[in-house]
Amino acid sequence: MITITHLDKHFDRLHVLKDISLNVKPGEVLVLCGPSGSGKTTLLRTINGLETIDSGTITVDGETVDPKSREIRRQRQGIGFVFQQFNLFPHLSVIDNITLAPRKLKGLTRDEAEARAMQLLDRVGLRDKRDVHTDTLSGGQQQRIAIARALAMEPPVLLFDEPTSALDPEMVGEVLSVIRELAQDGMTMLCVTHEMGFARDVASRIIFMADGRIVEDTSPGQFFSAPESARARAFLQDILGH
Amino acid sequence: MIEILQTYGMQLLIGGFPHTPLGGLALTVILAVSGLVLAMPVGLLMAVPLRSRFRPVKALAELIVFYIRSVPLLLHVLWVYFLMPAIIGVSFPPAITMLITLVLFNGAYISKIVVAGIDALPRGQTEAALSLGFGRVQTMRHIILPQALRNMLPSLVSQLSLLIKETALGAAIGATEATQTFLDLADNLPGQAIQVYALLALAYFALCYPLLLIGRRLERCVGKAQKIATEPAS
Amino acid sequence: MTLIEFLSGRYGELLLKGLIVTLQLSGVTLAASFVIGVVLTLIRLSPLWIVQQAVGLLVDAIRSVPLLVHVIFWYFGAPELLPDGLRMWLYARDVNFICAAVAISIYAGAFISEDLRSGLRSIPRGQSEASLSLGFSGFETFRYIILPQAFRITVPPLLGQAMTLTKNTSIALMIGVPELVYQARRIQDITYEPLMPYASATLVYVVICALLTLASRAYSRTALSHRTEPERTPATREQSA
Numbered sequence A: 001m002i003t004i005t006h007l008d009k010h011f012d013r014l015h016v017l018k019d020i021s022l023n024v025k026p027g028e029v030l031v032l033c034g035p036s037g038s039g040k041t042t043l044l045r046t047i048n049g050l051e052t053i054d055s056g057t058i059t060v061d062g063e064t065v066d067p068k069s070r071e072i073r074r075q076r077q078g079i080g081f082v083f084q085q086f087n088l089f090p091h092l093s094v095i096d097n098i099t100l101a102p103r104k105l106k107g108l109t110r111d112e113a114e115a116r117a118m119q120l121l122d123r124v125g126l127r128d129k130r131d132v133h134t135d136t137l138s139g140g141q142q143q144r145i146a147i148a149r150a151l152a153m154e155p156p157v158l159l160f161d162e163p164t165s166a167l168d169p170e171m172v173g174e175v176l177s178v179i180r181e182l183a184q185d186g187m188t189m190l191c192v193t194h195e196m197g198f199a200r201d202v203a204s205r206i207i208f209m210a211d212g213r214i215v216e217d218t219s220p221g222q223f224f225s226a227p228e229s230a231r232a233r234a235f236l237q238d239i240l241g242h
Numbered sequence B: 001m002i003e004i005l006q007t008y009g010m011q012l013l014i015g016g017f018p019h020t021p022l023g024g025l026a027l028t029v030i031l032a033v034s035g036l037v038l039a040m041p042v043g044l045l046m047a048v049p050l051r052s053r054f055r056p057v058k059a060l061a062e063l064i065v066f067y068i069r070s071v072p073l074l075l076h077v078l079w080v081y082f083l084m085p086a087i088i089g090v091s092f093p094p095a096i097t098m099l100i101t102l103v104l105f106n107g108a109y110i111s112k113i114v115v116a117g118i119d120a121l122p123r124g125q126t127e128a129a130l131s132l133g134f135g136r137v138q139t140m141r142h143i144i145l146p147q148a149l150r151n152m153l154p155s156l157v158s159q160l161s162l163l164i165k166e167t168a169l170g171a172a173i174g175a176t177e178a179t180q181t182f183l184d185l186a187d188n189l190p191g192q193a194i195q196v197y198a199l200l201a202l203a204y205f206a207l208c209y210p211l212l213l214i215g216r217r218l219e220r221c222v223g224k225a226q227k228i229a230t231e232p233a234s
Numbered sequence C: 001m002t003l004i005e006f007l008s009g010r011y012g013e014l015l016l017k018g019l020i021v022t023l024q025l026s027g028v029t030l031a032a033s034f035v036i037g038v039v040l041t042l043i044r045l046s047p048l049w050i051v052q053q054a055v056g057l058l059v060d061a062i063r064s065v066p067l068l069v070h071v072i073f074w075y076f077g078a079p080e081l082l083p084d085g086l087r088m089w090l091y092a093r094d095v096n097f098i099c100a101a102v103a104i105s106i107y108a109g110a111f112i113s114e115d116l117r118s119g120l121r122s123i124p125r126g127q128s129e130a131s132l133s134l135g136f137s138g139f140e141t142f143r144y145i146i147l148p149q150a151f152r153i154t155v156p157p158l159l160g161q162a163m164t165l166t167k168n169t170s171i172a173l174m175i176g177v178p179e180l181v182y183q184a185r186r187i188q189d190i191t192y193e194p195l196m197p198y199a200s201a202t203l204v205y206v207v208i209c210a211l212l213t214l215a216s217r218a219y220s221r222t223a224l225s226h227r228t229e230p231e232r233t234p235a236t237r238e239q240s241a
């Protein structure tokens, strides 16, 4: 589904992604974790074509992703992205946030798009918020709408960048359970998160990054019981140990 | 003052109309409103090269806007009044001259407001749109511009009151807007000139002060909305 | 005739005279309007609600009337209201210049007081609370904590006001003050040729504004560089005609 080979990326002189290779099969859920600054966000953004790369290749569904090509807009429609800060469109109501892209980009009529949006609102449990303004929603609700917005384009792949780290603790659960259900439905997903309980339950594989490299790529069982690298052990100790 | 209003009120309001072209306060308001309406598209158009990623285009646009903003409006008025006819061979009546000048002058200022409004939006808005598959132009049209224009609303209201004040310079080339009309009346009523000037000031106050208050109120609303949009409840 | 030839002759001399008057008028009114602005702001800091409101309304009223109307009022109207002695004194001097200066100073002063006030208000409450909690008095807090921060924020808008004020002095031509644009117009009346005089005057304003813009940028770069929040973009015009 997603194949990354020998990917390198610099921000000026900072080498943020070093020789990344990764293969994601359909229906897999990958959890990316690692210390701050290790390049997780950057990796996700390159897959969506939001960052250029220096060398290597990224293919999604067999097609090369290149931010400078003409195909990038169509390709992005097939790669959903959920941001840490939600980035809902504040000038639009909830329903318009969800239907804008299908209407403008897929040529759906308003009725078609809204019917589909209502199903999605059901799925994220916010049917009654249909016409409210986004700024009246709680963080957890905003993030659930953001997920619905990404799903509205019916992408085969979803990318999540720390979807719960801007939320108050009591709202983390509602967002994670939506993602959990998506996983059960067989959605292919890449999720950066530090919610280790969620990772253990949902992930098919854990990707541990440090200093721009993939240090471990293993099953959750293996990762949590017997991490191979010292860095992963230290990371787990920091995050679980206290 | 009441007496002056009773006798000359109509003249102050519409000038010598219908015997002469429309003048007085009516002309002031028409010039200001149509000036703003026409300056909006000019400002939006000028914002395009100002945000161009092609250096020379951006530099040229900046230069033009800088030129317009660094020369006194009065001097612009004189340029358009005396030099436009020489250059393009057509001369316009004073009121039209005033309108052309106001549109270009305010267009330059509005273009800067537009650019500032666009740049003030969080980057996440553009990225969210791009990640859904919108192109640059579509992102601008559906996501960025609607928000930028909403945030600009208070500035545009202030812009209207600026335009109302700027029309007074029409008196320099004999456009019979409010100031010119009141000045003419003051000449005809030597003993009561000071009352006429006071009325003139009051008239502008009555037009501009409400706009000032509306602008402030809008600023507060937009400011609040903006805050919520950029700092999501966490 | 080239611009150089034009400027080196008699007309160049007239324009130079005009430029000097423009600079004099700008200098005098800049100083006076700053004082007026500070005084208005200080009065507005009064704890009395009614005083705040009254000064606020006065400032708004001044800003709501075109500068040209202020100038007309002070030149044609106000002297009538003066006692005879004072009026004689005034007319014995450069009455046009004085009246224009008074009008411009009051007008710009109102705008400057708004800038100063919003500068003061932009300092977060936490600053004065922190200062008070350290044991500073209210006055000391204002003097050592609030004012220095507010001043730094207010310098760029004040330079913007200086720019607008310089441009606005051209309105004094309407009551016959022989400033730059007045002289350009006069030359046009003599030669029937508008291009050279207006181009020269325009050039002068562009140069003045370029200098003030550079000063403002340099200031923002050095003095404001450590501030984390973005500086206010001076996109809207504060004064205008």
Ligand SMILES: Nc1ncnc2c1ncn2[C@@H]1O[C@H](COP(=O)(O)OP(=O)(O)OP(=O)(O)O)[C@@H](O)[C@H]1O
Binding pocket: A011, A014, A016, A034, A035, A036, A037, A038, A039, A040, A041, A042, A043
């Ligand atoms: N646009 C940018 N320009 C320059 N440097 C950047 C940019 N974006 C990220 N970086 C740097 O690249 C490195 C990797 O950043 P990235 O955001 O990918 O890390 P991350 O693993 O997502 O960290 P976190 O857990 O804090 O979100 C960091 O050192 C960061 O400072």
Ligand SMILES: [Mg+2]
Binding pocket: A040, A041, A042, A161, A162
């Ligand atoms: Mg990150």
